[in-house]
Amino acid sequence: MTIELKEVWKGFNDTHVLKDVNLKIREGEFVVIAGENGSGKSTLLKIISGLLIPDKGEVRVFDYEMVREWKKASKILGVVLANERSLYWKLTGMENLEVFAGLYGVKNWREKAEYLLKRLGLEDAKDKLVEEYSTGMRKKLLLAKALIHDPKVLLLDEVLNGLDPRAVTEVISFLRELNSRGVTIVLVSHILHGLPENARLIVMREGRIIADDRLSRFSFDTLKITATINGKEVEVIAREEELDEKLRELIKRNAQNIRVERDDLYSVLRRLLNEP
């Protein structure tokens, strides 16, 4: 097993943030972790990467026990944390990669750095200082930094945030390519479009895993129609083929402000959990 968590608990100031989390991830999986703000996604990722120590339970990565054998495990892990600020702003993109390659003792670092910078569309910016980079460029450089030592497992927290739609597509396509070459990917993300259909989606809520299945098994093909009728907000859920009929009904009831949007994971789950 590539990653294994057994009965993991973690709390801050008497509040449980992870509650009895059990998780097994096999080599080569593409795993996406989603869930509402504060549900424990980043804490889970930090525990897997060995940056936080669980209060109870066990974490293993490639059979290394993460508390005792973190140093060995860190060589096979590539990590990007949410809001990570590990880049050197007074160095160029290329110089940053040289520093991190040095930490891992990467031999042919320049060749690797050139490839990663090119693959991530940073080729023209490689000799610019990082302080001159945009947020999206820094995100991409963090990803290049996480990949400089050819890790077997990539742990990524919100790397797609702050990227424009084209960059999101480019980064997802690179992640898919890495995954097809055998890299195990664990990605915390609110963006689910464009991820591989056979990716595994783990949904967290209040420190627990509440759903764990193929992304394609979660149905996002429903539409949400909102409208105002006699001053009251109404919400109607419809399948694509029912849309015309539902709209006709609403118009007959003198609905105003009619809006149609695609249902997202969070509203699907909220309905399943019978929340208002």
Ligand SMILES: Nc1ncnc2c1ncn2[C@@H]1O[C@H](COP(=O)(O)OP(=O)(O)OP(=O)(O)O)[C@@H](O)[C@H]1O
């Ligand atoms: N170092 C810390 N000290 C105290 N509380 C913390 C700490 N880190 C996280 N928390 C709390 O733990 C809970 C879970 O946080 P976490 O960052 O894991 O959630 P998340 O699902 O990643 O949220 P988001 O989607 O907002 O990034 C939150 O209530 C947060 O305030």
